[in-house]
Amino acid sequence: MPNPFDPIPLRKQFPSLKLLVKDRPAVFFDGPGGTQTPQRVIDAMSQYLVQDNSNLGGAFITSQRTERIAAEARQAMADFFHAKRPEEIVFGQNMTSLTFAMSRAISRTWNPGDEIIVTWLDHDANITPWVLAARDRGVKTRWLEFQLEDCTLNLDRFTELLNEKTRLVAVTFASNAVGSIVDVAQVTKLAHQVGALVYVDAVHYTPHNPVDVQAIDCDFLVASAYKFFGPHTGVLYGKYEWLDSLEAYKVRPAPGRPPGKWETGTQSFESLAGVQAAIDYLESIGQEYGDGDVDRYDGRRLRLKRAMNAIKSYEENLSLHFLRQAVEVPGLQVHGITDVERLSERAPTFAVSLAGHTPRDVAQYLGDQGIFVWDGHYYAVAVMDKLGKLDSGGLVRIGFAHYNTEDEIQRLISALGELL
Ligand SMILES: Cc1ncc(COP(=O)(O)O)c(C=O)c1O
Incomplete structure (x- = not known):
């Protein structure tokens, strides 16, 4: 027990x-x-700067440690979100910057006459990047309202907006203002029926609930570590097929494959050390207080799910x-x-x-x-x-x-x- x-x-x-x-x-x-942030996040970040501070790709120990820390943080986030593989995790400055970068890449595939859907419930970081991209590509933005009585989205209304011209649905998992949670798995199911991509803003949802990107089946999901007891850095999950096939705006020497092709410039490695420590902290909660969900997960994934259920x-x-x-x-x-x-x-x-x-x-x-x-x-x-x-x-x-x-x-x- x-x-x-x-x-x-x-x-x-x-x-x-x-x-x-x-x-x-x-x-x-x-x-x-x-x-x-818990002490272990602070310690991990300062330890990185004291002992491991370097960049990727060097023939010496601090560079090798930096690579290991980045890889471990990626695996930790893949476990936290239950991604299929760590290459589906992209780090960036924050959710807003990641979303602007992604909107620029995704919108290259849109054509005039296409449509996208954004919601009135969202933080502006999951609205304006898409509205601006749509404007640049001659694409129509349709707005999904929320019900004033309880500030929840009406999925019947959503199906009215959705049609075969819809290319993308940008939707929040939970409102950072009024707290309402959206059934993003259902939104994804409906959106996929017309071939639209789904971009989920999980920034507000993540510190309070378990996230399983495979269960949701969304194409992208974004979060910010500073909202889940970590440092100021952003995290994006993307299905590997999209991260691989979409063209990234990147400099020539940067890697050509995911996740590196999406990680512009040098990452905040001390923050990645902090992300890993934040996940360790949550895992420890799962170890101590967690229960349930035994069938679907094991190892750290199970402990993290248990932690978030307990929270x-x-x-x-x-x-x-x-x-x-x-x-x-x-x-x-x-x-x-x-x-x-x-x-x-x-x-x-x-x-x-x-x-x-x-x-x-x-x-x-x-x-x-x-x-x-x-x-x-x-x-x-x-x-x-x-x-x-x-x-x-x-x-x-x-x-x-x-x-x-x-x-x-x-x-x-x-x-x-x-x-x-
Ligand atoms: C729901 C939600 N989405 C997006 C953001 C933007 O996140 P970031 O500060 O990482 O760009 C926030 C920040 O408050 C938020 O609460």
Whole structure:
């Protein structure tokens, strides 16, 4: 039997969580903008710079170590996402830069009259690269709306937009604003029926849930390590056939095959060491607290899936706790899914407004109390536009991670009560 999930020993591994504000421990509800990192990630990065710092392809030990570290990070990410092979993992500066590069390469295959689909639920990094590429190629962009009542995508509407002219569907796995999770496997199935590629933004989904690219069957999926307890670097999964056949914009000496052909210039190798350490950290959670999914995975893949299942159910409890308390705060409106029976359909990320207060005022007040939340649009400009919040300071975003606790939520609720 696994141990019940316990955030306290895990919190001890995160040195930043010791920060005090006005003599009280800081509360990090800012994870959707970037999570904190455990000591082992910090150690791995500094160890790389102290002992292994080099570049690829040299005839000496630090270069060989650098190659090994890059290869191990790639295998770790392949295991985390359950990719078929490590060559399907591409590292890059961040999700946005990877997506611009990919949109440039993929859109070369489009012709005037073709169509693509983007959604109102997405972060702008999975909208504008495609909209601009479509504009350059004379391709029509069609927009999938979300339902205002619960901020979820309507897949019936999706099938209406989809047709044999659709070349690509860019869709989020989970909204970084309102938390809604999208059934990307179903989106992929429908898109593939008309021959369209599917590009999934899993940046917000990855720290909260298990990801299995083979089960989804998407063509591309992108994430950012700094949202899953690692350093500031981006990760792209692509089906090998696409990474191999698409033409990359690259310099002549760069490798001609994946993944190297997509990795422009020199990677942040210290970040790759950190990515590997972040995956080690998650694996250790699977070892200690994980359960389930025994049939489909083994080895590290199994431990990682178990870790993310354990994190998911722990965070659902945090969401439950928050939603039950939130209804008691007068004037507090939570956007997105609030039905506690539907917690598996959302990430533990809540966009809220407080009557009589601007989002910045609320965030500032909480920040002064040492409770860190975001305010504004967090680049989810389409979401804020649709909710009518774009020109009025957006919304306050409260995001839980597995290192947060019910006590911290209690502090948040009390602070909101005091503000009122
Ligand atoms: C859902 C989502 N997609 C994309 C991005 C952009 O990621 P990056 O900062 O790695 O470019 C973010 C960053 O906040 C995000 O939350």
